[in-house]
Amino acid sequence: MADRMTINYEKKPCYDIVFTGDFELLPDELAAFGIKERKLAIICDTNTERLFAESIVSKVTGHCKKVIVHAFAAGEENKTLTTVREIYRHLIEEKFDRKDLLIALGGGVVGDITGFAAATYLRGVDFVQIPTTLIAQSDSSIGGKTGVDFDGYKNMVGAFYMPKLVYMNVGALKELDDRQFYAGFAEVMKHGLIKDALFYEWLLDHMYEIHDRDMDTLLEMVERSCGVKKLVVERDPTEKGDRAFLNFGHTIGHAIEKAKHFSLLHGECIALGMVAAAFISWKRGNLSMEEYYEVRDMFVPFNLPISIEDIDPQEILTLTKLDKKVDGGQIKFVLLKKVGKAVIDRTVTDEEILSGVQEILFSDEDATQ
Numbered sequence: 001m002a003d004r005m006t007i008n009y010e011k012k013p014c015y016d017i018v019f020t021g022d023f024e025l026l027p028d029e030l031a032a033f034g035i036k037e038r039k040l041a042i043i044c045d046t047n048t049e050r051l052f053a054e055s056i057v058s059k060v061t062g063h064c065k066k067v068i069v070h071a072f073a074a075g076e077e078n079k080t081l082t083t084v085r086e087i088y089r090h091l092i093e094e095k096f097d098r099k100d101l102l103i104a105l106g107g108g109v110v111g112d113i114t115g116f117a118a119a120t121y122l123r124g125v126d127f128v129q130i131p132t133t134l135i136a137q138s139d140s141s142i143g144g145k146t147g148v149d150f151d152g153y154k155n156m157v158g159a160f161y162m163p164k165l166v167y168m169n170v171g172a173l174k175e176l177d178d179r180q181f182y183a184g185f186a187e188v189m190k191h192g193l194i195k196d197a198l199f200y201e202w203l204l205d206h207m208y209e210i211h212d213r214d215m216d217t218l219l220e221m222v223e224r225s226c227g228v229k230k231l232v233v234e235r236d237p238t239e240k241g242d243r244a245f246l247n248f249g250h251t252i253g254h255a256i257e258k259a260k261h262f263s264l265l266h267g268e269c270i271a272l273g274m275v276a277a278a279f280i281s282w283k284r285g286n287l288s289m290e291e292y293y294e295v296r297d298m299f300v301p302f303n304l305p306i307s308i309e310d311i312d313p314q315e316i317l318t319l320t321k322l323d324k325k326v327d328g329g330q331i332k333f334v335l336l337k338k339v340g341k342a343v344i345d346r347t348v349t350d351e352e353i354l355s356g357v358q359e360i361l362f363s364d365e366d367a368t369q
Helices: 028-029 044-060 081-093 108-123 136-141 172-174 180-195 197-205 207-212 215-235 241-249 249-260 266-283 289-297 313-320 350-360
Strands: 005-009 012-018 039-045 066-072 101-106 126-133 145-150 153-160 163-170 333-338 339-344
Touching: 005 028, 005 044, 005 215, 012 215, 028 044, 039 044, 039 081, 039 108, 039 333, 044 066, 044 101, 044 172, 044 215, 044 339, 066 081, 081 108, 081 145, 081 339, 101 108, 108 136, 108 145, 108 153, 126 136, 136 215, 136 313, 153 249, 163 172, 172 215, 180 215, 180 333, 180 339, 197 241, 207 215, 207 333, 207 350, 215 241, 241 249, 241 339, 249 266, 249 313, 249 333, 249 350, 266 350, 289 313, 313 350, 339 350
Parallel strands: 012 163, 039 066, 039 101, 101 126, 126 163
Antiparallel strands: 005 012, 145 153, 333 339
16 A cells, blocks of 8 residues: 655646555556556666666566666766767667656656656657655655756756656665765755754654664655645746745755765755855844754754865855856845745845855864864
């Protein structure tokens, strides 16, 4: 038995999210899309190919016309148009047409690439998300954002394109190494900070169960995180307003990610960006000093960084100006009004951004604490 959540688009049901602990229900879920007469392409990276592709192929074989696997090299550096081009080539060689179906099996990079390929191949084919990382299950697989990086700039080429289904096998999270798991937790924490103070408190109260990856706890955590994302994306499906709340920590975080040449994981950079944004929120008078330090320090027990070495604040500032969230020359910066309530602010100054970056810059004093 699985839990379900329906995502609405323009106030009409668009797709379901299925929450479960294995892949057993996948054939039945896909049968709703008439896969008996459709070819399926499982798009994955080399990591998820090794872990999950064989299992998915065995589950859908006999239920569809044909199934193929296309795997590309794992890593953010491969989230490019070149990778999408190779997917197009494989689909053309296998004679995929508009009635066939793509399956995104993997983390956020796989989901973004597959969604973009689906949106653009033959002007649009159906696709299904099967997210296997925490960052994808809690955040990136929901809401229809697809895209690739361009010359190192995050998600500069993309489209809004909705999946037909999101199938969450929370059991897949047990296969993640610790660094990947906790990097994904940054987005979970973000959802509590921007929209749900009670969820934020729940996360802190269930710290040990989360560390142990207790299945019931993970199911509740992912479902509640998706509930926050659902509220935001349904109100603003194409990021004209409130959906920008989801970018809390991302303006500075993306700049750090590029400055460090993607040597840090996305969630690690977003954690740093959230600390910097919370610091600016405190200096603006939105948070008390105690609230700021609590927010900052709560990343530590979840193995997320709150300081970083070897970055140039001026370079980070310059990179924030190139972010896709810049609108009319102004950065739509997300601050906290309080824990559980975010605000969009277009008046954050260069000096404030620099002060936020300075706050997370590792110093000799940090090493002695």
